[in-house]
Each structure stands twice: as structure tokens, then as C-alpha cells.
Amino acid sequence: MSTFSDPAAVQDAKLIKVLTYNVHSCIGTDRRLDPQRVADVIAASGADIIALQELDVGRRRTGGIDQAHLIATLLKMEAHFHPALHVEEEKYGDAILTALPTKLMRAGPLPSVGETRGAIWLQVIANGLQFNVLNTHLGLRGIDRSRQVATLLGGEWIGSPEFQAAPAIICGDLNAIPLSPAYRMLARQFRDVQLLAGGKPRPTYPSRLPVLRIDHVFVSEGLGVRRVAALADPLARRASDHLPLLAEIEPSAALIRAGMRSAASA
Template sequence: MRRRIRFLTYNVHSCFGIDRKLDPARIAAVINECRPDIIALQEVDVGRARSGGIDQAHMIATHLQMEAQFHPALHLEDEKYGDAVLTALPTRLVKAAALPSSGEPRGALWVEIDLADVKLQVIVTHLGLRGSERLRQATTLLGPGWLGAVEEGSRVLLAGDLNATARSTAYRLLARQLRDVQLLTNAKPRPTFPSRLPLLRIDHVLIGEGIGVAACNVHNSALARVASDHLPLLAELDVHLQTDERKRCETIEGKAP
């Protein structure tokens, strides 16, 4: 058996659209067009003067009738800026921490999502602008404090704005261990940035074993093209339940002489 989920990753550009209008409700409306179960957000403002001092993570979550987990990669006094995971499913915060950065501070957020028969480990991040910086960050994410700490057989998903095309060293390093959902369908991979005329495929959803891809598309509605400078990436995923694996093992063991 398997559990179908709709997963969305979206760099929301602090909820400033390409028309320079600040509108978290518009971002929520774009997300709602996609009907996701789990959302990974990057460039989220919380308490920042430039965006009216509001908590964008929880405001967007409220619009969607979800809960939010937020991690500030940048934290200056009361102003925060970082990544978030939104869902109505039961969640547990596993880890939220900084990544090695030489420019703007970067971080990652790890949330465990309970799908009843299986727990999905979701890591959301926003990597740096320099290639050497991204490589250090990707190496850290693959190390013992992050993906290296995930229990064997777990269902794992890494998503976010990696600022990296498929040719980049950081992307290739991550893709050796995880699979790119855009490459697992019959559709041609599509770019996500910039939103008005997408040229670069830098927003990614990468999955581990035990997860299949039913469909994947870049959401390119009229509203999405103006709400942020990135387009959201939506993946329909089939998460295989670990109970099935146990039953298969028990069956095999029961038939053994």
C-alpha cells in the first residue's frame, strides 16, 4: 500500500510580488490553487520592518488552515527570515539549525510528518549564491547531523531553493543520494525562476527510497507569475508504507524452510 501526498516547494520572496506589492494572502491563494498537503517555503519574513512586522509563516498557514514550523536562517534582534514547513498533518520538529555560510546566513529545517502508517522526514533549505558555499552546505546536509542521521528505511524528502542547476556541483552531490522528482516523470523538466519568464531550474524536490512520483509540474498560473519571483514546484508523491515491507519480510521468513 501507499499514501498519495501533494508536496509543494515555493520561494515566496518575502511575499513581495514582481509588481512590488506585499501580499501574503496572494501567496496563500497561489498555494491554494495547487491543493498541497505539505508545503516547503523559503524567504519567509517574521517580524521584519520591511514587510510590516507580520509573521508570514503563520499568516499563510492560517489562510490555508494549516500549522507552520519556521526556522530563521537570519535573526537580527526581533527580525527573522528563513524557511518554513506548513501542513495540517501531525508534525514533530526534529532539527532547525544554521548551515556553513560565507555570505547571507543559510539554514535548514527538518520536520517529521506522521502519515499514520509511515513517518516522512522533510528537510527544507535555501542554499547560498556562491558555488563553493553551496557545496559546503550540501556536504553538511548529507553528513551525520542531517541526512546521515536518518534511520535506515525512512522516507526522506529534501526540498527548497537550492540556487543550483542540474550542472552544479552541489546539485550533483545531493542527486547521488536522492532522486530529482522532475526527472522521474515523462514530462520535460521545467524551470522555476524568474517567474515571469522562467529560465533556470533551481527549485528542487529530491526524494529517497520508498517514495514514487505520480506527477510533477511547475505551477505557472497568472497569479503565480506575479506573486513571487519564483514559481512553485508541485509533486504528487506515492509514499510506500513501511508496514508493507514488514509484511513482505514476514511472508518471506514464514516460507523459509
């Protein structure tokens, strides 16, 4: 029987499940509006940290519901929402959901032409370790995506001392395949979890017959990957036009030891 004196048991205890999911305003491929169905897909994944894109908050087209708050409530989590689009009382944007302790570090717009894009960055404490978690939804034009990633890599976001001080998880619908400039800009500093996990990377869009790999999770040095899956059961194929991407992330033994030393000295 393993105990926490066993390094393998410690590693299992530190496993973090991260999900990125474009929920398409909770309107499924059957054209039905159903936030409960989206919450059910997320709950089945067992994810600890959920990065959501394309959420409606107070919009007439989806019944005026605060989708971020509703989904978080159904999952017994807290939601940090950033409206990339905010017109009068109607909002549309991205959120990070978790039941773990968090601190909002930054939420703001990215340089955009046409539909406004944004990002949200939290510090999250998981199993005694601190992580930076960033969620974003990039634009449809390649030139916009490159400018948006350049902004994210700059001194107000990823390049800041606070971001650099802890291991990082970058999530989102990047609208960018691996051959694109925006993807390659991120891949120079972070590692794609689908490549780290081995095996054939799985596309996530469109959900009924996925052919494009545009939803991504990246991690910094010190973080490994146990398993990655594009969740493609019948419910997930109906709930949104994107499939959710789940990554089981594990910190290195050195990172765990550093976290234990910090906790002991606190």
C-alpha cells in the same frame, strides 16, 4: 468501484502532495506585498506539505508581519519556522507548513559566507506512514552551496540514524542548476522528482519567464512520483519571483505494506 482491497486504490489513498516555493518575502513581481495572494497560490495547489523559503517574520520592511504564521493560519495549517537570519526582533528564513502530525527533528544554520543559510527537518506522519521532510535555501556562491550540501549529508542531518530510518523528501531553493556540484551531490543519494515523472523538466525562475531550474524536490528510494508541475498560472507568476514546484509523491507498495505491518503491531 474500487475499495482499499484494491492495490490501486490503496496507492491513490497514500498519495502525498508536496510543494516547494520561494515566496520572496511575499513581494510579487508587481512589487506588491501580499501574503494572502501567496496563500491563495498554495491553496489552489492542494498541497499537503509546503516548504517555503524567504519568509519575513517581524521585519519592518514588510510591516512586521509573521509571514509564516499568517500563511499557515490562512491555510488552516501549522508552521515550523527557522530563522536563517535573526537580528534583534527581525527574522528571515524558511518554514514547513502542514496540517499533518509532525515532530521537529532539527533546525539550524549551514556554513555560510555573507547571508546566513539554514535548514529545517521534520518527521511527518501521512496516511499512517512516517516521512522525513527537509527544507533548505542554499547560498548564491557555488563553493558555499557545496559546503552546505556536505553539511546536510553529514551525521547531524541526512546521515543520522533517525533520518536514514524513514523515507525522505528533500525540498528547497538550492540556487543550483542540475549541472552544478551541489545538485549532483544530492542526486547521488536522492532522486529528482522532475526526472522521475518523465517529460521535460520545467524551470521555476524567474517566474515571469522561467529559464533556470533551481527549485527542487528530491525523494529517497521507496517513493515514486505520479505528477510534477511548475505552477505557472497568472497568479503564481505575479505572487513571487519563483514559481512553486508541486510533486505528487506516492510510496511503493512495499513501503505501504511495511507501514501497515508497523501499524498492526503498535
